[in-house]
Amino acid sequence: MIEKMTLSDYLYQELTAQIRAGRLKYGQSLPTARRLCGRYQVGIRTVRDVMARMRREGYIQTRERRAPAVIYQEKAQAENEQQAVCALLSRRESILQVYETLGTVMPDLFWAGARRCGEEEFRALERVAKRSAHAGVKDSWRLSSAVLHGILAQARNPLISDLYSSLEIYCQVPVLAGRADPFARVIAEKAPFAWVIEPLRQGDRAQAELRIGRMYRGTGREVAVYLEDLSAAFPAVGEDPQAAYRWNAAKGRTHLYAEIARELIDEIGRGRWPDGGYLSSGQALAKRYGVSLYTVRQALQRMEALGFIQVRNGRGAQVTLSRVGGNDRDYFADPAQKRDALIYLQALQLTAMLLRPAARAAFDNMGPESALRMEQELARNGAAAQKALLETVVEALPYRPLQGVFQEVGGLLLWGQHFLFRPSMAVRLPELKRRCAQALERLRSGDREGFAQAAAGSYDASFCWVRSLLCAAGLREAEELRSLEET
Structure with a gap:
């Protein structure tokens, strides 16, 4: 059965999962509505609906002219911290693999965005990058992230920005009391962030790949040390396959009937439904996908508009490949x-x-x-x-x-x-x-x-x-x- 997730459901699940895992802590402010719109590629109405739902369910407190604050505290502080540690260590290997993934693919994606940046855009981004060198850990990370998102936005492909946001959010690691901040070590020991984006501006692809790869893999190594230290203190916590990284690329962008139509078209391409033959009856398709007959009819209407089938009264939906590709x-x-x-x-x-x-x-x-x-x-x-x-x-x-x-x-x-x-x-x-x-x-x-x-x-x-x-x-x-x- 094909399941549907709306944009509202997706944003709600993403934010509440971060709160429960300790990545967004008690008292911490959520990103502004504008930043949430950009990061998750949703409209302001969706953000407001999700904020209202999270407020009703006790996750956040909304404040006039200020970003909402996390108020979720399920257990006492000690228990809450232990819960955060378990949630973190249950995805330890997945976090480290996400850093490897970032180091592997992001150089090419940043390069694509940088090729669309003009001199004016680069000057603005470099000013932000230089500010990050003199900021505290939290602000430095926030400013660096803003620069990278700014570069990716130039590629004009929302999937690229959405993928990066998903990877970036997943590998955020909450710093627990009494533990050294791995991101502070990264900022203190690595070259200034402006050094990372310099080859993008100069058009030096080899250096850009080298420096961006080093940035993510170097950060991954510091995080690995931090997680290893936590694992030594909590040796009983193992990896949870259910906590592994997942990206929902189609979130809220699709409908059940469209998913059914695409699957049936794919089956036509693989020969299950030959040209001139007939699809299964509407009732059989409804039972197969666990949907209503109305939803199946919507799917068939989509396929007929594309030219793949022709619905014949009393006989069913006939495959008609010769009709594919009409007036675009x-x-x-x-x-x-x-x-x-x-x-x-x-x-x-x-x-x-x-x-x-x-x-x-x-x-x-x-x-x-x-x-x-x-x-x-x-x-x-x-x-x-x-x-x-x-x-x-x-x-x-x-x-x-x-x-x-x-x-x-x-x-x-x-x-x-x-x-x-x-x-x-x-x-x-x-x-x-x-x-x-x-x-x-x-x-x-x-x-x-x-x-x-x-x-x-x-x-x-x-x-x-x-x-x-x-x-x-x-x-x-x-x-x-x-x-x-x-x-």
Whole structure:
């Protein structure tokens, strides 16, 4: 059964989980409504609704002209601190893997944002970065985070900012009384933060990757020491798989009927429902997905609008692939279709950006079986080979949080599954196949960098094609996103 989570539910769960885990402590102020809107990509109405709910349930106290303050105190102080320690140590390994993930993928994402920054934007960001060098631990971390979010915002892809916020929030570590602050050591011992963003401004990609990677991995090492010290004092607390890092990329952006439509389109692509055949009855689909018949009818209406089926009275929904790809301007005039297409384009861009550093990290774990799988899919078509390429990289990744990120983005890629059925896609399949064959060749020859570039290039090619299609259909927002070659 497909479950739905609204933006309000997601924001509520994120904030209350941080409070219960001790990352937002008693008496501490929450971020302002404006910052919550930017960090979680939600509207001010959603933030106000969540604040009202948290106030009613005793998590926060709202104050006139001031940010809400945490008032949640479930137990006495000693018990509360022990609860925070247990919550922290239960995700110890996941936190450290998130730092490795940040060190792996963020250099490429910051680079993409920095390429869109002008001189005026960089001067403003550098002024904030210099202020962080003279601030206390809390303010220094806050100012540094503001600079990094500012750089990412220039990429014009809300998924990038949302992913970074999710990773950043998860690896925040509450500093307990009597313990040395690992972030204070990072700030005291590492180079000024301005040193990190300097190569981004100068256009020196190699130095940017080196310094940003060092920043996150160095912080991860300090946090590891802190967590090891806590583990020695609380040896009975083990890792909890349920507390592992998770990112909900589709939070509140989708509807049940749209999810069902995408799954059925994916099954058509895999041959379960052949062209000219009929889908299961509405009652059977409703039972399968655990939804009402009305929801199934909404899904079928979505598929019919895309051209995948034609509902015939008394016979059911017939698959009609020849009707896929009608008038794009009419189709994208529907706000829901426009939104889904743009999210798919954003997911393609993010996949291309993540795949280069991910392929590097996975390379040593990719053996002959990975190459054989890619070779077998190449015998089918370019789209199958591209999907197999991504899956083999993700399976070989040494970091579970990054695997989870790709799984979430993969779910968003289903939002554009219908593009693969368009007649114009047939012209591009040979190019996808060529790029995947090139990646396979680099893998077999032991060329890590060449493999990473070819793998990312295959998704970048798909991104460029879909972007051109959406621009031609009049979606101006698509013009804001840039390919790898343009960054």
